[in-house]
Amino acid sequence: MDLALVFRWMHDSPLGVEIRESPFWFPILLAVHIAGLCTLTGSVFLFDLRLLGLVLGQTKVSIAARGILPVVWSGFVVASGSGLLLLTSEAVKAYGNPAFRWKLAIMALAGLNALVFHLGAFRHVSEWDDAANTPWNARVAASLSLICWPAVLLAGRAMAYF
Amino acid sequence: MEWLDGSSLGSILRESAWAIPTLGTLHLFTLTALVSGALLANLRVLGIPFRHQVADGSERSFDRLFVWGLGGSAVTGLLMLSGEALKCYLNPAFRWKMAALVIALVFSLSVRQWRARATRQKEQPLGLRFAAAGCLLAWAATLVAGRLIAFV
Numbered sequence: 001m002d003l004a005l006v007f008r009w010m011h012d013s014p015l016g017v018e019i020r021e022s023p024f025w026f027p028i029l030l031a032v033h034i035a036g037l038c039t040l041t042g043s044v045f046l047f048d049l050r051l052l053g054l055v056l057g058q059t060k061v062s063i064a065a066r067g068i069l070p071v072v073w074s075g076f077v078v079a080s081g082s083g084l085l086l087l088t089s090e091a092v093k094a095y096g097n098p099a100f101r102w103k104l105a106i107m108a109l110a111g112l113n114a115l116v117f118h119l120g121a122f123r124h125v126s127e128w129d130d131a132a133n134t135p136w137n138a139r140v141a142a143s144l145s146l147i148c149w150p151a152v153l154l155a156g157r158a159m160a161y162f
Numbered sequence: 163m164e165w166l167d168g169s170s171l172g173s174i175l176r177e178s179a180w181a182i183p184t185l186g187t188l189h190l191f192t193l194t195a196l197v198s199g200a201l202l203a204n205l206r207v208l209g210i211p212f213r214h215q216v217a218d219g220s221e222r223s224f225d226r227l228f229v230w231g232l233g234g235s236a237v238t239g240l241l242m243l244s245g246e247a248l249k250c251y252l253n254p255a256f257r258w259k260m261a262a263l264v265i266a267l268v269f270s271l272s273v274r275q276w277r278a279r280a281t282r283q284k285e286q287p288l289g290l291r292f293a294a295a296g297c298l299l300a301w302a303a304t305l306v307a308g309r310l311i312a313f314v
Contacts, residue, residue, distance in 0.1 A: 031309035034190070035197065035302060042198020046227055055223040059212075067211035067220070071202060150191060157187045 004095055011091040019089035026089060033082040037156075039075030041149045043068050051142035053132050060129040061138075065122070097162045103155035110148035117141035167247035175245030185242045192234030193305070199228025200270065200301050207277060207286050207294035225274065255314045259307035266300035273297050 010016055019025040047068045049055045056064050087094055094100045121138040128135055134142075166172055175181040203224035205211055212220055243250055250256040273293050277286070286294075 027310055027313040028306075031306040034193070034309055035305055038190075038194040038197035038305070039201055042194035042196075042227065042231070043202060045194065046198065046202070046223065055226070056220055058219045059223075063212065063218075064220075067206075068202070071198070071205065071211060075198075153190055153194070154187060157183070157190065161183065 007091040007095040010088045013088065015085070016088040016091060019085060026086070029082045029086050033079055033086060036075050036078030036080075036082060037153065040072055040079050041075075041153060043071045043075060044145060044149055047072065048142040048145045051134055051138045053134055057132070061134070062125050062129050065125070094159070097159055099155050099158035099162050103152055103159065106148055106151045106155060110145060110152065113141055113144045113148060163247045163251040166244045169244060171241075172244045172247060175241065182242060182245055185238050185245075189235055189238040189242060192231050192238055195227050195231030196235050197231070197301065197305065199224050199226070199231050200266075201298065203228060204273065204294040204298050207273060208291050209286065221277070228270070250311065253311055253314060255307050255310035259304055259311065262300055262303040262307050266297065266304050269293060269297035269300050 019029065046055060047064060050059070050061060050064045050068075059067075117138065121135050121141065128138070175185075202211065203221055206221050206224065212218065273290065276290050276293065
């Protein structure tokens, strides 16, 4: 199936038309999107700093994960839900937008990085829960994440200028 | 505001094609720290994350994230404001944002003071929990009003 057709279909769907033509849906969804992405990236940032041993020194990594990661996921759900609705309203424009393609690609990379971390270093977290020196693969994951998420925000902002 | 608008900094920012978008992006970056710091610190008071951790110092890390975010977004925000001071002054969303911001700051400070006294208890006092919820609402309102500045 042609992806461009899917975007065209989203664009022409009643939902897409409604958001595009209403004077308030788009700004409101944008505000919700920002609230979600701030929650997501800010709390990811804090968890990454914990993996690097820079903050939350008295908190075990597993406990920091249990406290912070649900906040990360909530932010992700809010940001992706509002993001999908925003996308529907300008799907055809976004499809051809290079910044949008970069944004999705970097998000996929960030997701893959998180997956590798969870299946790798984090599975043996009990062995390094208290350690000031976290294992190298946890540090690599944290550093990659610290690069990816600002890049996602940057690409997202850049979408408005293409 | 007229002085800010007419200042040389204001006109430099206005005339450069890059200044305002760059500041906007930096403002967004610093907002992520502010919002998530405020969120985690207040959720902590509400007993949602870190429920079984009493006095582990995690709130200090959340506060630090919040304060860095606040400082950064204040600087980038003020710079952006000097580029479009008059436009903002007349913008109703900007006025709402400033009102919500003052309320959010008062809430943040009082939650912080109150929390310092109520620490080392598993369950925070009801009033403090209400204040934390109010604080989150005020920050959310600030964010929404801020986003609407571009649309009204």
